Amino acid sequence: MLPFPILTFCLMMMWMLLNGFTLGHLILGSLVGFAAGWALASLRPEKPRLKKWYLLPKLAAIVVVDIFRSNFSVARLIVMGKKRPNSSGFILLPVQTENPFALAVLAVILTSTPGSAWLEYDSRNKTVLLHVLDLIDRDEWVAMIKNRYEVLLLEIFE
Amino acid sequence: MMLPISDFPLWAAIAVAIFLLLGAILTLIGTIGFLRLPSFYERLHAPTLGTSWGVGGTMVASIIFFTVGTERFIIHEILIGIFVTVTTPITFMLLARAALHRDRAEGDQQVPHKIEVSGTRDPN
Numbered sequence: 642m643l644p645f646p647i648l649t650f651c652l653m654m655m656w657m658l659l660n661g662f663t664l665g666h667l668i669l670g671s672l673v674g675f676a677a678g679w680a681l682a683s684l685r686p687e688k689p690r691l692k693k694w695y696l697l698p699k700l701a702a703i704v705v706v707d708i709f710r711s712n713f714s715v716a717r718l719i720v721m722g723k724k725r726p727n728s729s730g731f732i733l734l735p736v737q738t739e740n741p742f743a744l745a746v747l748a749v750i751l752t753s754t755p756g757s758a759w760l761e762y763d764s765r766n767k768t769v770l771l772h773v774l775d776l777i778d779r780d781e782w783v784a785m786i787k788n789r790y791e792v793l794l795l796e797i798f799e
Numbered sequence: 800m801m802l803p804i805s806d807f808p809l810w811a812a813i814a815v816a817i818f819l820l821l822g823a824i825l826t827l828i829g830t831i832g833f834l835r836l837p838s839f840y841e842r843l844h845a846p847t848l849g850t851s852w853g854v855g856g857t858m859v860a861s862i863i864f865f866t867v868g869t870e871r872f873i874i875h876e877i878l879i880g881i882f883v884t885v886t887t888p889i890t891f892m893l894l895a896r897a898a899l900h901r902d903r904a905e906g907d908q909q910v911p912h913k914i915e916v917s918g919t920r921d922p923n
Contacts, residue, residue, distance in 0.1 A: 658875040675857045712825055712852040715844060719832035729841050731911050752888040755829070755847040758840065759888065760895040770911060772895075 644682035649674035690743045700746075700793045707789070714789050715755040718775060730776040731760075734769045734783055735793065740788050743798040750790055757782075801868045811867040815860045822856025829853060838900050843891065850887045854880055 643649060649671075656670030691697075738744065744762065750769065751759045763769040773782060804899045829848030836842045865873040872921040 655878060657877060674922070699879070707849045708855075712848055715832070716825060716850060718860045719828050719836070719845060722835065727837070731840075733911070748888050749885060752891050753847065753851045753884055755844055755851060758843050758847075758895060759892060760840075760899060761892075769901075772843065774841060774844045 642764070643678060645678040653716075654759070687741070691797060693727065694748040696793055696797050700790070700797070703751050703789060703793075704753070705730060711754045711756045711797050715774060725756040728776055729772065729774050730779075732773055732779055732782055734771055735770055736762075736767055736785060736794055737799060739764070739767065740798045741793040747790060747794060751786070802870070808867065811863055815864045818860035818863065819854045820856075822858075822860065823847065824852050825856065826853035840895075843895060847887070847891075850883050854883050 652674040653667070653670040656673055656794050657666050660666045660670070664718040736744070736747070745768075748759045748762075752782060756774045758774075760772055762768075763770070771782075776782065826849040829845045832845030832848070833842055834891060836845060858880045861876045862874055900908060
């Protein structure tokens with residue numbers, strides 16, 4: 642009946658957010674949601690398995706705060722201009738997980754955070770090449786990403 | 800129906816102004832950085848100011864303004880935030896990998912090499 646309940650629900654909510662919360666749009670939005678759920682099911686994608694979904698809000702809160710902080714530190718670096726020493730550099734980050742959903746979320750987090758950029762994932766060596774704008778201590782960065790995000794992601798997805 | 804501007808409560812006006820300025824200033828700084836940072840990989844970082852709290856601040860200001868102004872709960876701006884956040888990494892990685900590929904092909908020493916299967920060469 643409902644192959645992807647979360648997708649169907651999200652599409653329905655999106656439909657109603659865009660068109661208004663009325664009974665008519667609830668029905669129309671549900672139709673769109675159901676149709677999209679079945680269409681996706683016929684593609685047989687790999688289903689994400691959320692083990693501890695209740696940790697997602699915690700991860701989201703950490704990420705919003707980190708993005709806010711790094712916005713200001715990067716803004717300060719740009720405003721300082723040529724007066725600052727050039728401290729950018731590459732980092733090779735080893736990642737434990739091979740779960741594509743966990744990797745996708747990690748990529749979104751690192752890309753949305755100004756100051757760190759996800760360049761390339763190597764599935765054979767399980768490493769990610771990152772570029773960091775304000776690189777002072779390489780090991781500290783790796784430890785920070787592992788402790789703040791990867792531990793939570795591993796708990797959520799594996 | 801929008802409230803007339805004179806009936807708009809002060810606290811909401813202040814909140815809207817703060818968030819709108821925050822978003823606008825961060826986006827502006829990001830754009831300046833995009834223009835002025837020296838290398839391609841450093842320039843990659845600058846526009847993410849606009850796609851993270853630049854869009855976030857503007858979004859929050861818009862939500863407060865229309866929710867208070869029309870006296871109805873309006874939060875569909877949040878969809879913009881979600882879609883911008885989820886789609887940015889795609890173009891971003893495309894650009895980054897294209898740059899890496901070119902720099903490696905040209906033998907740029909500053910860019911880490913592709914790691915071979917057998918060894919784990921340090922990128923530095």
